Amino acid sequence: xxxxxxxxxxxxxxxxxxxxxxxxxxxxxxxxxxxxxxxxxxxxxxxxxxxxxxxxxxxxxxxxxxxxxxxxxxxxxxxxxxxxxxxxxxxxxxxxxxxxxxxxxxxxxxxxxxxxxxxxxxxxxxxxxxxxxxxxxxxxxxxxxxxxxxxxxxxxxxxxxxxxxxxxxxxxxxxxxxxxxxxxxxxxxxxxxxxxxxxxxxxxxxxxxxxxxxxxxxxxxxxxxxxxxxxxxxxxxxxxxxxxxxxxxxxxxxxxxxxxxxxxxxxxxxxxxxxxxxxxxxxxxxxxxxxxxxxxxxxxxxxxxxxxxxxxxxxxxxxxxxxxxxxxxxxxxxxxxxxxxxxxxxxxxxxxxxxxxxxxxxxxxxxxxxxxxxxxxxxxxxxxxxxxxxxxxxxxxxxxxxxxxxxxxxxxxxxxxxx
Amino acid sequence: xxxxxxxxxxxxxxxxxxxxxxxxxxxxxxxxxxxxxxxxxxxxxxxxxxxxxxxxxxxxxxxxxxxxxxxxxxxxxxxxxxxxxxxxxxxxxxxxxxxxxxxxxxxxxxxxxxxxxxxxxxxxxxxxxxxxxxxxxxxxxxxxxxxxxxxxxxxxxxxxxxxxxxxxxxxxxxxxxxxxxxxxxxxxxxxxxxxxxxxxxxxx
Numbered sequence: 170x171x172x173x174x175x176x177x178x179x180x181x182x183x184x185x186x187x188x189x190x191x192x193x194x195x196x197x198x199x200x201x202x203x204x205x206x207x208x209x210x211x212x213x214x215x216x217x218x219x220x221x222x223x224x225x226x227x228x229x230x231x232x233x234x235x236x237x238x239x240x241x242x243x244x245x246x247x248x249x250x251x252x253x254x255x256x257x258x259x260x261x262x263x264x265x266x267x268x269x270x271x272x273x274x275x276x277x278x279x280x281x282x283x284x285x286x287x288x289x290x291x292x293x294x295x296x297x298x299x300x301x302x303x304x305x306x307x308x309x310x311x312x313x314x315x316x317x318x319x320x321x322x323x324x325x326x327x328x329x330x331x332x333x334x335x336x337x338x339x340x341x342x343x344x345x346x347x348x349x350x351x352x353x354x355x356x357x358x359x360x361x362x363x364x365x366x367x368x369x370x371x372x373x374x375x376x377x378x379x380x381x382x383x384x385x386x387x388x389x390x391x392x393x394x395x396x397x398x399x400x401x402x403x404x405x406x407x408x409x410x411x412x413x414x415x416x417x418x419x420x421x422x423x424x425x426x427x428x429x430x431x432x433x434x435x436x437x438x439x440x441x442x443x444x445x446x447x448x449x450x451x452x453x454x455x456x457x458x459x460x461x462x463x464x465x466x467x468x469x470x471x472x473x474x475x476x477x478x479x480x481x482x483x484x485x486x487x488x489x490x491x492x493x494x495x496x497x498x499x500x501x502x503x504x505x506x507x508x509x510x511x512x513x514x515x516x517x518x519x520x521x522x523x524x525x526x527x528x529x530x531x532x533x534x535x536x537x538x539x540x541x542x543x544x545x546x547x548x549x550x551x552x553x554x555x556x557x558x559x560x561x562x563x564x565x566x567x568x569x570x571x572x573x574x575x576x577x578x579x580x581x582x583x584x585x586x587x588x
Numbered sequence: 589x590x591x592x593x594x595x596x597x598x599x600x601x602x603x604x605x606x607x608x609x610x611x612x613x614x615x616x617x618x619x620x621x622x623x624x625x626x627x628x629x630x631x632x633x634x635x636x637x638x639x640x641x642x643x644x645x646x647x648x649x650x651x652x653x654x655x656x657x658x659x660x661x662x663x664x665x666x667x668x669x670x671x672x673x674x675x676x677x678x679x680x681x682x683x684x685x686x687x688x689x690x691x692x693x694x695x696x697x698x699x700x701x702x703x704x705x706x707x708x709x710x711x712x713x714x715x716x717x718x719x720x721x722x723x724x725x726x727x728x729x730x731x732x733x734x735x736x737x738x739x740x741x742x743x744x745x746x747x748x749x750x751x752x753x754x755x756x757x758x759x760x761x762x763x764x765x766x767x768x769x770x771x772x773x774x775x776x777x778x779x780x781x782x783x784x785x786x787x788x789x790x791x792x
Contacts, residue, residue, distance in 0.1 A: 488656045489658075491617065493646075493673040494641060498641075581617050
């Protein structure tokens with residue numbers, strides 16, 4: 170099968186008929202190039218999107234209060250209600266499937282509410298538990314996040330977002346221990362950080378002044394009210410499960426009808442995440458359909474041009490037959506020609522595609538801004554490249570089949586009498 | 589009709605007389621319905637394409653009016669091609685082809701492509717290609733049809749030499765002057781042998 174001499178013969182036939190070979194090859198070249206670029210771009214889009222939610226516990230759900238919509242136990246519908254500290258303790262005690270539970274409080278935001286000396290900025294405040302940093306991960310730039318002691322002792326300290334730091338400090342100035350005023354009250358800075366993900370809960374954490382939860386409750390006169398609840402499920406439990414459990418317990422403790430759909434609002438990152446997954450699966454399927462379609466069109470082009478070429482080469486084939494080529498020699502030759510052309514065209518297309526992707530990847534990585542990047546790692550996987558290559562070889566053989574059969578039908582006598 | 593090994597025969601006849609058909613049958617390029625064709629003691633009829641290809645490769649060398657060289661191969665490669673289908677290595681193939689080109693006085697033209705060569709040169713290359721497999725029969729279909737009289741002379745000279753090597757040589761032609769060079773002339777008319785003249789004077 171592998172006879173250098175035969176390949177030499179085929180190589181000669183291909184290279185000495187450059188124009189014909191080029192046009193035959195072009196379809197496949199283009200097809201594989203498109204497939205590579207599409208797959209790379211799709212990959213980049215997916216990785217880019219995933220990097221947005223990186224650093225966010227995706228197995229999480231969020232709970233907030235709303236007006237009731239059902240009359241229950243003497244309460245009229247339309248009642249407003251609040252979650253309380255006691256609810257949190259009960260949830261913690263009764264739902265072991267919860268990994269992290271972080272009650273949140275949101276503060277008011279007004280023009281230039283955050284001040285340090287001459288500098289001021291407009292930023293939101295939020296009261297957090299230490300666990301919250303495990304749900305929305307922070308890249309710590311200075312100091313540390315809120316800890317248990319801060320919460321227990323209701324310390325007047327704060328953890329500020331990157332943008333707050335930039336607005337209130339000179340670049341590279343050490344903020345730790347500095348005092349800022351937020352909504353009229355003074356806090357000592359214990360740390361600066363930046364959210365890893367681009368998911369926002371009540372605003373970007375980079376634009377946030379984070380206070381210990383209990384400090385926030387006191388200074389804002391919130392009593393023991395909780396505005397918002399973030400919870401992460403244990404690794405083997407779905408977020409949807411704890412979401413339902415939490416809602417059930419909250420309803421029971423706050424005189425809300427079990428069938429009331431509106432009173433306890435919630436959303437579930439895992440569900441959104443799943444939708445995301447389906448979206449990318451869809452994109453990937455679409456890319457493969459379009460890509461292989463283009464490739465198939467290329468292969469049909471190869472087949473078509475080779476058919477014409479066989480017709481054109483009737484005489485050559487006749488001569489070969491007259492001087493002793495067996496039909497199998499001719500079939501083998503046409504098949505191998507097709508194989509060689511598609512393979513070379515394919516590998517050139519693949520290499521060029523990878524080259525273009527690498528170029529764009531390089532460009533994007535060197536973009537000055539970190540924000541708004543929705544493409545990342547624009548590249549195809551190695552196994553995808555292997556799959557595409559195998560696909561090419563199969564396509565090459567298939568493309569050669571019909572022309573080879575045609576060539577086999579050529580009778581030397583007819584071919585030679587054709588002047 | 590019998591043709592013995594080593595004979596030098598020409599087949600003549602007007603167009604449509606069946607001489608090309610006869611040559612095709614002799615060359616196992618075509619099959620036939622009636623009669624029988626025995627080549628080297630073997631009956632040749634209804635052979636598979638593979639078998640006939642093997643016979644052609646082994647026993648028969650073809651020379652055509654229009655040369656039928658492969659345009660994208662140079663002289664050497666054209667001559668060497670039949671050996672490729674015999675499974676002979678390239679190095680040996682090219683050696684032998686060069687040898688034959690040398691014998692036909694075309695050694696320095698080996699790297700030229702057919703369209704760079706004259707008709708006489710092309711036909712000589714075709715003869716080299718026909719000879720390279722050391723066939724027992726050379727079948728020439730109007731070998732001089734596309735050549736002027738000087739080169740016709742040369743080519744016939746060559747074919748006579750080929751016959752002198754002991755190879756049965758059969759030429760189809762309608763030129764009397766060409767037929768004169770051979771030792772036996774068969775006339776065909778309407779597919780029937782009209783006359784079969786042997787020349788007995790050996791010293792031509």
